[in-house]
Amino acid sequence: MNLMEIFETMEYGPAPESSAPGLAWIKEHQPFGLFINNQWVKPAGGQYLDSINPATGKPLAQIAAANSADVDAAVAAARAAFGTWGKTPGHVRARYMYAIARHIQKHSRLLAVLESLDNGKPIRETRDLDIPLVARHFYYHAGWAQLMASELPGYEPVGVVGQIIPWNFPLLMLAWKIAPALAMGNTVVLKPARYTSLTALKFAEIMQEMGLPPGVVNIVTGEASQVGEALVSHPDVNKIAFTGSTDVGRSIRRATAGSGKKLSLELGGKSPFIVFDDADLDSVVEGVVDAIWFNQGQVCCAGSRLLVQEDIADCLVEKLRARMEKLRIGDPLDKAVDIGAIVSPGQLKEIQRLVNQGVEEGATMWQPSWACPTEGYFFPPTLFTNVSPATTIAQVEIFGPVLVSMTFRTPAEAVALANNTRYGLAASVWSENINLALDVAPKLKAGSVWINCTNLFDASSGFGGYRESGFGREGGKEGLYEYVRPAWEATIYSSSAALPSTNGSVPSSNGHMTDDDEMDSAAVTASDGYQATYPPIDRTPKMFIKGKQVRPDSGYSRNVYNLTGRVIGQVGEGNRKDIRNAVEAAHAASGWAAGTTHNRAQILYYSAENLAVREDEFARRIVQQTGCAYAEATSEVQTSISRLFSYAAWSDKFEGAVHRPPLRGVVLAMPEAIGVIGMACPDAYPLLGFISLIAPAIAMGNTVVVIPSQQSPLSATDCYQVLETSDLPDGVVNIVTGERDTLTQVLADHDDVDAMWYFGPAEGCKRVELASASNMKRTWVDYGHPRNWLDTVQGEGEEFLRESTQVKNIWVPYGD
Ligand code: NDP
DSSP states (O other), X not given: OOHHHHHHHOOOOOOBOOOHHHHHHHHHHOSOOEEETTEEEOOTTOEEEEEEETTTTEEEEEEEEOOHHHHHHHHHHHHHHHHHHTTSOHHHHHHHHHHHHHHHHHTHHHHHHHHHHHHOOOHHHIIIIIHHHHHHHHHHHHHHHHHHHHHSTTEEEOXXXXXXXXXXXXXXXXXXXXXXXXXXXXXXXXXXXXXXXXXXXXXXXXXXHHTOOTTSXXXXXXXXXXXXXXXXXXXXOOEEEEESOHHHHHHHHHHHTTSOOEEEEEOOOOOEEEEOTTSOHHHHHHHXXXXXXXXXXXXXXXXXXXXXXXXXXXXXHXXXXXXXXXXXXXXXXXXXXXBOOOSOHHHHHHHHHHHHHHHHTXXXXXXXXXOOOSSSOOOOOEEEESOOTTSHHHHSOOOSSXXXXXXXXXXXXXXXXXXXXXXXXXXXXXXXXXXXXXHHGGGSOOSEEEESOOSOOOTTSOBOOSGGGEEOOBSHHHHHGGGEEEHHHHHHHHOGGGOOTTSSSOOOOOSSSOTTOOSSOEEEEOTTSOEEEEOOOOOOOOEEETTEEEOOTTOOEEEEEOTTSOEEEEEEOOOHHHHHHHHHHHHHTTHHHHSOHHHHHHHHHHHHHHHHHTHHHHHHHHHHHHOOOHHHHHHHHHHHHHHHHHHHHHHTTOOOEEEOOSSSEEEEEEEEEOSEEEEEOOSSSTTHHHHHHHHHHHHTTOEEEEXXXXXXXXXXXXXXXXXXXXXXXXXXXXXXXXXXXXXXXHHHHOTTOOEXXXXXXXXXHHHHHHHHTXXXXXXXXXXXXXXXXXXXXXXXXXXXXXXXXXXXEEEEEOOO
């Protein structure tokens, strides 16, 4: 082709990146060993797996297939290393992490080539996005290592962390996991995905090269059934961090339930890409390319559902088809290629299966006229129109270059369609009207919202999901808390001696008040000396649902006993139906989250005021139930009042942050209410336990369904009147009394409950974690180690606020 012909057609010429350095590195090292204690070791079973180049379908390398003995060795190495790494000063850790970032940059091209060879993604993406972000993650977290002591006082590393990553961003996911873990002083055993281990192995070599202490990072390659499962169930692993499919996330939740292992899950998505009719359509088209054809659509937060305002739908679809016709598919090492290969034949088959199903379900499929390469695993960009929201392709994560498009008329309809999924990872909103975009963003159930942009990532801005997209955040300050725990937990977890004296177990009365001092009895002496004892006026606390006192559905009541076994009252015996009604009421009160923080603060202050008026009555009630000294009971009431003040104070101060990632724009990191939180209160501190849980949750805008102390529920039921007289809207707090574990199970199983807190025996904690896997609700449990609720370090503060919120990052670029 001569110059004039090229000028006429404007065809791209080939722009190949050489694979030679990558192939040479592989040849020099293979078969690859496992990286344990800074040594390359052979797998115990002597087995190896082929790693395939998806662009050719040919074997690329042989990697070790570890088994559980190798996992044991890696965990032992990490445990031994934790002894010193966990105590290494932040500044020293920061120096190591800074060195890691520098070394990543020094080897950046080799890493990019290896990633493209192993995964099939275009070199343009590995070179310009994956690897620079990997370096950025280590730089950013080097900063947190340096600042940990001053910025996270009272926190310590978790210990040995097991990390399991997928194949779609192999090195980037490694960085998202390892950087925060090391910064906070943990040691790591990481399992790369079976298909894509090469860059993790190159990373291991870099660790050796820059002299990271042995055992701090261990890389164990192999299959899920051998390595992944062994890591998840290993008794000496303190935390599991996982990215991958929702199904595997669910099984990991179940496998770790009750073990006390910390868990973060970054799972699948079906993210909406919402286009309003005033959007700049040419930018939208490029946005769609980045949303769904970037990385062949194998992106957990891919904008795979295009929601377009009806009046511009035809025009946008036409523009999209024209653009798709120009996309270039082929050799991932060609710098002019837009779409590379799908990671494996199995994944390719699954994409094809779902596309066929879309056609069978009646949607209209469109693909460009050009053909894919016949060698390797390629799939063309695909657009579905005429899609109904309930069909499989509109609901299931396809994890391929397949876009489904639907239309809407109004912003409200757009939000409803966007949220019509079990996932909640990300969303994009396109409109030239910033008022509209910023109004819609908070209404979307998604951890990241991109306004007039998409698929932007930065270490400073946390990433993670709502609902079945998982829980926990990676990146940002919020991501650090996944790798630390409060220092006081260590004392409590290692001994039960820290149990407070008033945990319901027979503290003696100091004589201020006797057991006979019944609150409702009335002795009257007449003028002639005749003494009449009136029977007490019956007070049977009922359930508190939707702001009303309602009788239990069962029609049964349960006795409440004091410590001498005497009946001191009765409460309703709640059942499944009461819980369902309470959850419904809590949902109906969701407007609470949209109210002002000032108003929430006012109501909490008002509750404190109303509780203070009845301080003596509440103290007596505590004595009556627990037998503690009156002075202790008074202290519990006063601490409860102070706690209400604390969360009234926090409600307009736990505000989030504005990040400045390296782009022209800002990211608003906003802590949002989780939704409906179910909570089972501790038996100890019947009033303070109740207040300590509901106050932070409602301060942050959640609505709650509370099961009060089973042993001593009367303090919580006495609070009805306090709440009613404090202008709390109906349904924000709902109280169901009864058997804690039966009611908890219903709440934990309920798909419309977004989080479950449980402060009770270890067995109950395990059941809550197990049940939560049904809708991946967030859980917060104490594994049977009661905290001291009177202590302000253990009983209140930011830990409670973080458990009450999830951070949404809203990306707002600016400039024309
Ligand atoms: P998986 O969730 O199966 O795998 C992710 C990682 O977990 C891999 O390292 C895998 O190991 C490991 N793993 C798998 N099962 C277990 C287990 N029981 N215990 C411990 N570790 C385990 O994803 P797939 O690779 O199979 O992809 C399937 C689907 O998952 C995709 O089609 C996509 O829908 C979704 N996915 C979502 C991702 C996301 O970022 N949200 C990323 C990848 C996939 P191994 O590689 O050896 O199997």
